[in-house]
Amino acid sequence: MSQEIDHDNAERLAALLNILAAAVEDDEDAVPIDTLDGYMTALICGPADASPLQAMDALFGEDWPAVLEEREAVDEFMEVLHERWNEIAEALDPEALMENADALRLSPLITEFDEATRASLLSQGVLTADQLDELPAPGVMWAEGFMQAVDDFEESWYAHDAEGEAGQMLDSLLMAIAAVAMPAGEQREAYINEAYEPEDEVDQDVLVDDALYAAQDLRLFWLQPPAGAQLNS
Template sequence: MTDHDDQPIDIENAQQLGEFIAQLAGAADPDAPAITLDTLDGYMTALLVGPPPAAPIQAMDALFGDDWPATFESQEQTDAFMDVLHLRWNEIADSLDPQALVESPEQMQLVPLISEFDDETKARLMADGSLSEDLLDRLPAAGALWAQGFLQAVEDAGTWELPEGDAARDLSLMLEAIEAVTLATDSSERDSYIQEAYEEPEGVDQDALIDDMLFTVQDMRLFWLQQAALKAAFSEVGESSSEH
């Protein structure tokens, strides 16, 4: 998991959340897309970034269906899950505090839960039978599942559309920076994106794309707050005009 020394997260809570999500995923339809801790974390981040009011329960219902609590054996277990879920939700919300983002725009505030399959981890999973050669070849690149969760939330919300104009173009470019992390590392689409988006594309690797994605997400938080402020201002002008 990705962590930053300047803004530590509750690692034990993240591990507990991961165990709960693995339990839910194990009980899910085997034909359904696999949901991981990364997916949930990206999804919840998008809910906190985007325009509508949101709650973590929305992410659970969207990813696992409305009856996901039935997986747990008792109300106590459900309550324990909700506790760790809300703690993580609050951590993400705190990292997206607008004042901190404005005061330190070059500072990485987000601490995403992104699984990293380094060579040692892969070897251990292969040795204990958790990972086959076939699955190893199909492992997504680092950050891809998190980005997919974020983008799924955007699609599910249906409230991220903007009228044509500079703001719509800015939003489109920001979403492209997130989608870039999901592209296969050996794909021509990824190569084309890097060539077009970077002045010096030679040194751009997956880690660079992830860093740019996270800074973009922070920018998105301020972008949507600005859009909300503009909408409120236009609404006040309209109300004032109708009174005269």
Template sequence: MSDEHDIDHDNAERLAALLQILVPGTPQDEHPVPIDTLDGYMTALICGPQDGVAASPLQAMDALYGEDWASALDEQDATEEFMEVLHKRWNEISEALDPAALVADQELMRLTPLITEFDEATKAELLSQGVLKAEQLDHLPASGHMWVEGFMQAVEDHQGAWYVNDHDSEQGQMLDAMLMAIAAVAMPPGEQRDAYIAESYEPEDEVNQDVLLDDALFSAQDLRLFWLQPPGGKLQS
């Protein structure tokens, strides 16, 4: 993914570290929520319809970690620092999705998602932190999968605002196509994924996980402009 909008990697690493404080509070029957999922959820809030309420990163935290998430941070006097790094990441996404910049060059990739790459060092670290269990190592998600899970969960949580267009209308079909391009990143290998690629790409195209992720990010950028055209009309050119 070239020409991406720069991010503060130190801030992202600190955000990931502070999120580890919340891991012990994860219910036993659930997996800890990774930074990828939080990042995807926040991106969807920013590029989607506002639902009559100003979007906020706290919406993502409440939805993903429960409304009592701050208590664990309070116990370690880490809430103020967490809020600082969280809002900095939120502002980075907002800047990357600045409508004027997107309209100026719709071929430019501006989004830089926080994607965990599962190299051996990362696996060892996640095991030591308790985020992963040994039996999960052979079933790690593909690149971008967890980010897309967060994005699509935000869409589902606010579906009353997202699905306001008739499904058969031009706007409804455009929305479905953009969301499908994002959801495709999380499709496991198999018939559904193969059918989507066959329908959406030319036969000579070499489509791998990186291509699907790139196209998902461009779709997220397009969605930012889509929702600025009342009532969800055509993209600006």
């Protein structure tokens, strides 16, 4: 059973992130809550001790508190950020994961642009029709955040021999997450053909669910690597 999201806290976090987004230079992309959530999830799943501040510094630069200080909002932001961090950590509690390996406990913060939201964005002039067509599919920004964290800490993430059992297992789990962000095309189809049975109906929702299971498995992987796993020297 998935962990419940504190929606009020998530909305507060999104609102405060919008303050940071408004301060982004015109030639830079704002970081959405999905990406931050995916990044923090990877840090919690990963092999090294980490904190939500590492995610903020990596995604927003070390000067990000200055923007919130102008609004006297740093303390509030730290409160909601840590609450979301603890929420993810609770969902990825190893004991709970091992008790029921088939349960999907992780509930990511994923923005879904349903028809009502798209119509509202268009009517308000926030986005043009062409921009609406370019909006990412659900889960893409979360998966991109997760994989960015893996890349940022690649030395610890890729410590196992790539040809060994642990290295191959790690690659398979990470591929399940990266697949969420694959655009339609040959690479995505090749992955689906290899990872799923021919009769399986695989859409974006299926890929997202399997990515969340992979994240849960990664949490346990780093606590209990396969027997005989070798680290790169």
